[in-house]
Amino acid sequence: MSLIEHAIVSSQASAKHHDPSLADKPAPKVAIITCMDPRMNGLLERFDIKPADADLIRNVGTVVTDDVVRSLMFSIHVLGVKDVMIVGHTGCGSEMFTDDSFEKHLHERTGVLTVEPAKFHFYTDVNVATRKQMLKLRSHPWIPSEITIRGFVLNLATGELKEVPMEGRL
Numbered sequence: 001m002s003l004i005e006h007a008i009v010s011s012q013a014s015a016k017h018h019d020p021s022l023a024d025k026p027a028p029k030v031a032i033i034t035c036m037d038p039r040m041n042g043l044l045e046r047f048d049i050k051p052a053d054a055d056l057i058r059n060v061g062t063v064v065t066d067d068v069v070r071s072l073m074f075s076i077h078v079l080g081v082k083d084v085m086i087v088g089h090t091g092c093g094s095e096m097f098t099d100d101s102f103e104k105h106l107h108e109r110t111g112v113l114t115v116e117p118a119k120f121h122f123y124t125d126v127n128v129a130t131r132k133q134m135l136k137l138r139s140h141p142w143i144p145s146e147i148t149i150r151g152f153v154l155n156l157a158t159g160e161l162k163e164v165p166m167e168g169r170l
């Protein structure tokens, strides 16, 4: 059985003891931007944050793209989130290529080149990359200055969570 089939069967079983309050309006307290990497799936548990308290916004490489900003606008300006946490991690797939070498990889695999996505946001230093995402949010005109933006790197080898300062030495 594929995991999708497994999910369908499990969801039917879960529906029997479903909590209807899940249909209430969400009230997250924090928005967490992080990587789609499955090793980050336990992040809320690690942080001891209840699922209902967090908007999780994820993509490969923890990149603040226009679509991440689009989601964040909902978190901040509709749901009242005041705190934004960016959590990168060590050993990310975003360190495996450069934008050029990944485009070449896709070209070799598919035989075609396309115009989009124009950028893949690969990087060589997760601290620098995380700071870049923080700065992109801090300067965004639709993110009020009273919104807290803090960035971190989770070391997957040690479990250490290290804060990335907005400025100064990394």
Ligand SMILES: [Zn+2]
Pocket: 035, 036, 037, 060, 061, 062, 089, 091, 092, 093, 094
């Ligand atoms: Zn990653």
